[in-house]
Amino acid sequence: MAYWLMKSEPNxxxxxxxxxxxxxxxxxxxxxxxxxxxxxxxxxxxAFFYHSNCKVPGIAGMIKIVKMAYPDHTAFDPDDPHxxxxxxxDNPRWEMVDVAFVRAFPEVVxxxxxxxxxxxxxxxxxxxxxxxxxxxxxxxxxxIILKLAx
DNA sequence: GCCAACGTTGGC
DNA sequence: GCCAACGTTGGC
Numbered sequence: 001m002a003y004w005l006m007k008s009e010p011n012x013x014x015x016x017x018x019x020x021x022x023x024x025x026x027x028x029x030x031x032x033x034x035x036x037x038x039x040x041x042x043x044x045x046x047a048f049f050y051h052s053n054c055k056v057p058g059i060a061g062m063i064k065i066v067k068m069a070y071p072d073h074t075a076f077d078p079d080d081p082h083x084x085x086x087x088x089x090d091n092p093r094w095e096m097v098d099v100a101f102v103r104a105f106p107e108v109v110x111x112x113x114x115x116x117x118x119x120x121x122x123x124x125x126x127x128x129x130x131x132x133x134x135x136x137x138x139x140x141x142x143x144i145i146l147k148l149a150x
Numbered sequence: 151g152c153c154a155a156c157g158t159t160g161g162c
Numbered sequence: 163g164c165c166a167a168c169g170t171t172g173g174c
Contacts, residue, residue: 007171007172009172031157032157033157052171052172052173053171053172053173054172057172057173111173128154128155129154129155129156130155130156130172131155131156131157131170131171131172133171
């Protein structure tokens with residue numbers, strides 16, 4: 001059982017959308033490192049839902065993995081913004097997992113708040129230049145952030 | 151909108 | 163295999 005952090009731009013898909021949908025496939029990951037993290041995810045793993053590229057970037061809630069990695073079909077679709085002609089149906093390059101809503105935090109635990117928390121200084125998301133859309137979270141970091149979220 | 155940081159591509 | 167050029171990410 002592992003913990004993760006998964007980024008999404010709320011303009012595209014937010015925790016509020018997931019609350020409505022209950023469950024969604026996490027498509028569009030086009031980075032090998034992030035894909036490899038998804039491959040190692042197990043059903044029951046939990047993750048923070050991170051809002052990026054928005055007014056208040058930060059952790060907006062909790063989700064859980066409900067289906068292990070399988071081919072990301074959006075890579076096969078020329079009309080999809082994440083289309084990748086190099087990913088073939090008989091040899092898929094990209095994968096996705098299914099995630100389900102767990103809860104939305106009453107207030108986003110902001111990036112600024114995370115940065116102010118000394119015990120989180122080694123968190124991957126806080127490292128300079130970090131752009132990975134999926135990163136592992138340690139159990140210690142998980143607990144600290146849950147307390148910040150109240 | 152700016153721009154630093156990063157990953158990928160492709161010529162050589 | 164190197165590395166310059168390019169595209170993308172994402173905070174500010």
